[in-house]
Structure formats: C-alpha cells, structure tokens
Amino acid sequence: MSSAWQAEWRRGAGRLLRSxxxxxxxxxxxxxxxxxxxxxxxxxxxxxQARAEALSEAIQWLYRSLDAGPSSGSRCFxxxxxxxxxxPEVTGYxxxxxxxxxxxxxxxxxxxxxxxxxxxxxxxQLASGAYQGGYVDQPPEPTVFNTAQxxxxxxxxxxxxxxxxxxxxxxxxxxWLVAVQDSDGAWRRFCYLGEFRVTxxxxxxxxxxxxxxxxxxxxxxxxxxxxxxVAKMQHANGWxxxxxxxxxxxxxxxxxxxxxxxxxxxESGLLLGDEDLxxxxxxxxxxxxxxxxxxxxxxGRYDEGWRPTVSWKCLTGCAQTAxxxxxxxxHNRLPYYLNAALKMNDYLCACQDVGTAASGRRxxxxxxxxxxxxxxxxxxxxxxxxxFCDSLMEEARALASISGAADERSAGGTGGRAS
Numbered sequence: 001m002s003s004a005w006q007a008e009w010r011r012g013a014g015r016l017l018r019s020x021x022x023x024x025x026x027x028x029x030x031x032x033x034x035x036x037x038x039x040x041x042x043x044x045x046x047x048x049q050a051r052a053e054a055l056s057e058a059i060q061w062l063y064r065s066l067d068a069g070p071s072s073g074s075r076c077f078x079x080x081x082x083x084x085x086x087x088p089e090v091t092g093y094x095x096x097x098x099x100x101x102x103x104x105x106x107x108x109x110x111x112x113x114x115x116x117x118x119x120x121x122x123x124x125q126l127a128s129g130a131y132q133g134g135y136v137d138q139p140p141e142p143t144v145f146n147t148a149q150x151x152x153x154x155x156x157x158x159x160x161x162x163x164x165x166x167x168x169x170x171x172x173x174x175x176w177l178v179a180v181q182d183s184d185g186a187w188r189r190f191c192y193l194g195e196f197r198v199t200x201x202x203x204x205x206x207x208x209x210x211x212x213x214x215x216x217x218x219x220x221x222x223x224x225x226x227x228x229x230v231a232k233m234q235h236a237n238g239w240x241x242x243x244x245x246x247x248x249x250x251x252x253x254x255x256x257x258x259x260x261x262x263x264x265x266x267e268s269g270l271l272l273g274d275e276d277l278x279x280x281x282x283x284x285x286x287x288x289x290x291x292x293x294x295x296x297x298x299x300g301r302y303d304e305g306w307r308p309t310v311s312w313k314c315l316t317g318c319a320q321t322a323x324x325x326x327x328x329x330x331h332n333r334l335p336y337y338l339n340a341a342l343k344m345n346d347y348l349c350a351c352q353d354v355g356t357a358a359s360g361r362r363x364x365x366x367x368x369x370x371x372x373x374x375x376x377x378x379x380x381x382x383x384x385x386x387x388f389c390d391s392l393m394e395e396a397r398a399l400a401s402i403s404g405a406a407d408e409r410s411a412g413g414t415g416g417r418a419s
Contacts, residue, residue, distance in 0.1 A: 030079045031378060034353065034361075035370045041350040048349035055392045057354045057363030058385050059101055062094060063113060064359055065382050072116040073124075073136065077360035079371075079378040085137040088124055089146035090383050091117050092131075092153030097386045099156055104393050111160075118157035121150055122169045129172030133192060144180065144187040145203055147173050152206035155213050167213070174210040177203065178222045185225030193247060198230045198240045199257050201264025208271045227268050230261065231280045238287035239304050252301040252309040254375060255317025258284065262324050270331065278331065285324050289340050292321075297347065300368065300375055312373025315351055315365050318344055319387035326394040330401070338398055345395055348388055 040046045049057070065075045065083070073086025074094045098114035101107055125131060126142055131150045133143030154170035157163060180189050186196045187203065204223035211219035234240055240261055244253035262281045269277030287306050292298050298318050299308035322344040329337035351369050356362050365384040367376025376384075 028079060028372070028378060031370070031372045034366070035372075037353060037355065038351055038369065038371075042347070048346065048352070049354050051345070051349070051392055051396065053354065054349045054352055055101075055389060057352065058365070058389045058392070059098075059107075059110065059363075061363035061380075061385055062098065062382065062389070063109070065094075065385075066113060066117070071136075072113070072120040074117070074382045076376075076382050077364065077380040079361075083360065085135040086120075087135050087382070088121060088131050089133070089143075089149045090381075090386070091121055092150035094382060094386050095121075095153045096156045097389050099160055100393055101389065104396065115157065115161065118153060118163075118166055121153060122165055125150075125169055125172065129169075129176035130190070131173065142176070142190050143192060144177060144190050145192060145197075145199065147177060148203035148206040151177070152209055155206070155209045158213060170210055171214065171216075174207060174214075174216070174219050177207060178218050181222050181225070185222075185227075185229035187226070192245060195247065196242060197245070197257070198233060198243045199245075199260045199264070200226050201230050201268065202260045203264070205264045205267045205271075208268055212271065223268065224272070227265065227277055231265065231277060234280055234283065235304065237304075237306060238283035238285075239302070239306060240284065241304075249301065252303045254301055255288070255298050255314045255321065256375065257317075258288070258302070259317045259320030259324060262288075263320060266324060266327055270327075281324070282328060285321070285328055285337075288321055289325065289336070292340055292344070298344075300373060310374055312375070313369045314373070314375040315348065315367065315369055316375070316381065316384040316387055319348055319365065319384065319391045322348070322391040323387060323394050326391065326398050330394075330398055338395075341391070341395060345391055348391070352388070 041048050066072055068075050068083035069086065071086050073088065074091040075086055076084045078084065095114040095117040098110040102111040102114070124136065126140060128142055130142030131147040132140040133146045151170055151173040154166045154173065158166040158170060181187055187200050188196045204226040207219045207223040210216065211223065233242065240253070240258065242250060243257050243261055244250045245257055262284050265277050266281035269275065269281060288298060291302070291306055295308065297313055298321060300310045300312045300314040301308065303309055322341040325337040325341040329335070329341070348365065352363060352365055353361055354363055361380060364380035365388045367379045367381050367384060368374060371378060
C-alpha cells in the first residue's frame with residue numbers, strides 16, 4: 001500500500017467519521033431545540049435582543065465560565081459534558097475583552113475579574129516562559145500560538161495596573177517566542193500538529209504589543225519577520241494557504257482561522273503604521289465581504305477560489321470578521337465595512353439564546369450554526385462569545401464616533417449661521 005494511498009484513505013475515513021458525528025450531534029435533543037429557536041429568531045418570528053442586552057448577557061456568560069470551577073481561568077461549555085477545564089490561551093485574550101468592557105461601561109466587576117484571570121495565568125506559566133496548548137487537564141506541552149495569546153493578556157494587565165509580576169511573565173513569554181522562531185520568520189517548533197500556519201500573524205500581533213510596552217526591539221523584529229513571510233504567501237484574490245488548524249482540510253480553511261490571520265495583519269499594520277500589512281488584511285477581508293453579500297452569510301470553510309465547501313457557519317469566524325470589518329471602517333471610513341458588520345452582528349444576536357435558563361448556554365454563542373455544524377459541534381467555546389463581545393463593543397464605538405462627528409458638524413453649522 002503506497003503512502004499516498006494510505007494518506008487518501010485516512011482522509012476519506014476522517015471525512016466519514018466527521019460526517020457521522022455531525023449527523024449524531026444534529027439529533028441530540030438540545031441541538032434540535034436550539035436549532036428550532038434560532039431559526040425562529042433568524043426568520044423574525046422572535047426578534048433578537050437589543051445590542052446592550054446582547055452584550056450584557058454575553059459578559060455574564062463569560063463571568064459564569066470563570067465561576068464554574070475553583071480557578072479563575074476561562075472555560076467552555078459542552079452540551080454533553082458540561083463545563084470544561086480551564087484554558088490558558090483563551091483566558092489570555094478573554095481578560096483583554098473584560099478590560100475593554102470595563103473601559104466601555106465602567107464595570108468594576110469586569111476589571112477585577114480580568115485581574116484575577118491575569119493572576120491565575122502567572123501561576124500556570126511553564127519554567128521556559130511558555131504556556132501550554134489546550135486545557136489544563138491535558139499534558140503541559142509548550143505551544144507557540146497559545147503562549148502568544150496569553151502574552152497579550154499579560155501585557156494588557158500590565159498596562160492597566162503597571163504590575164511588575166505581569167510584565168515579568170510577559171517578558172519571559174515573549175523571550176521564549178523569539179528564541180524558538182526560525183530565521184525566516186516562521187514558527188515550526190512547538191506548534192499545533194507540528195505545522196507552520198499563517199495564523200501566526202496572531203502571534204506577531206501580541207509580540208508587537210509587548211514591544212510597545214517594553215521597547216524591546218527583538219520583539220518587533222521577530223513579529224515583522226513573521227508578518228512579511230505571511231504577506232508574501234497571500235494569493236492575488238486574498239486567500240491564504242496554510243491557514244487551517246488541521247492537515248486534511250488545509251485546502252479549505254475555516255473562517256475562524258482566516259479571520260485570525262486577517263486580524264493579526266490588520267492590528268499589526270495599524271500598530272506599525274504599515275499600510276502594506278493593512279492592505280494584505282483588507283484584500284482578504286474584502287473577499288469575505290463579497291461572499292457575505294452574495295450568500296447573505298459566511299459559510300464555515302472556503303477553498304482557494306473563495307467557494308464555500310460546507311453549508312454550516314462558524315460563528316466564531318463570523319464575529320471575528322465583523323470586528324475586522326469595523327476596524328477597517330475606523331481606519332478608512334468606507335461605510336460598506338460598517339454596514340456589513342451591522343448585518344453580521346444582527347445575525348449573531350439571532351444566534352444568541354437569552355431565553356433559556358440553562359447557565360451554560362444562556363447568552364453564549366455556539367461554535368456553529370446549526371449547533372451541530374462542523375466547528376465545535378454541540379459546544380459553546382468561550383472564544384466565540386469573546387469575539388461576539390468584541391464586535392458589539394467595536395460597533396458601539398464606531399457608531400458613537402459617527403454620532404459625535406454629526407453633532408460637531410451640526411454645532412459648527414449652527415454657529416456659522418448665527419454669525
């Protein structure tokens with residue numbers, strides 16, 4: 001049996017297994033009820049909640065994900081298994097969201113919870129300075145991507161408090177990331193599945209935030225090497241190769257990992273004032289916007305021609321993409337980005353169940369729509385709800401800036417007429 005035939009057999013078996021699991025998941029009673037209620041909201045039979053309520057319910061769910069065990073780390077909820085163990089990676093960027101919520105609303109609870117999350121992260125750092133991949137009930141293997149997401153949270157905690165423990169932990173994490181990077185800018189060691197992925201733009205972005213906080217030039221240089229490598233790999237239509245957290249589906253990446261790549265390029269470009277990086281992000285974001293306009297939604301996976309390969313939607317990727325569009329709108333003031341994001345957030349609000357009393361589901365965003373879809377089936381990953389909160393808060397800032405500008409023009413015009 002040839003190795004090529006064996007590989008194709010494994011891919012075929014994997015497809016059959018995933019298809020069977022999705023079919024079984026779709027028949028779960030909770031999945032059936034959730035899909036029915038979501039369809040009613042999507043069809044307008046039950047209008048989705050207002051934005052302020054949606055954000056409040058989502059934040060409350062993030063709080064509950066912290067309270068579901070003795071440690072102050074973020075957890076996910078699984079319909080068939082309940083709350084997961086703590087997840088260091090996700091805790092790193094979830095605390096960033098809670099700090100943003102404090103800034104937006106004045107919520108002292110969000111601020112204090114974010115600090116407790118940062119304190120917990122300091123205690124679970126590995127001796128090397130790295131952070132483990134996966135949940136804390138799994139073997140503590142140092143992982144590049146996960147370390148970077150924790151790094152971002154530690155830097156934010158330092159910026160909010162000037163706490164030396166956060167800065168020390170952040171430096172150790174950033175130093176490790178620099179040390180294990182290859183000379184061409186790729187991270188090939190200590191990676192998920194042992195494979196380089198273009199989603200490492202989301203490693204570069206936290207490194208740049210560490211550079212801003214510390215002035216350490218090696219962090220900026222490492223980040224820039226990674227960003228330039230990924231930008232050179234981009235296809236002319238905006239699509240990226242090596243952009244999925246799998247081996248067999250890398251030719252049809254998930255919108256979650258596509259949006260990660262865009263976010264890393266965009267936020268890094270904005271931090272550096274590098275319009276080439278922003279343009280690379282925009283090229284991909286524009287292709288996703290066109291698909292959204294054509295299909296009325298974003299599917300879960302796209303091939304190199306931007307053709308959807310699945311019917312289900314990855315709600316994490318939808319929320320990330322909405323946020324990316326708003327950030328592009330804030331950068332260039334082209335209204336179609338904000339318009340698309342508003343429509344996407346309407347859709348996400350319809351996918352959020354605030355009518356259930358179930359603490360693990362109320363206010364959360366599921367991995368997929370339908371909930372039995374191919375991304376995190378029958379699960380409510382906390383990063384989906386995190387990005388939903390981010391998108392709603394980014395939307396509110398953008399709309400407030402429009403209102404403020406309109407008020408200034410009105411005041412200016414009135415003053416002119418009075419004179």
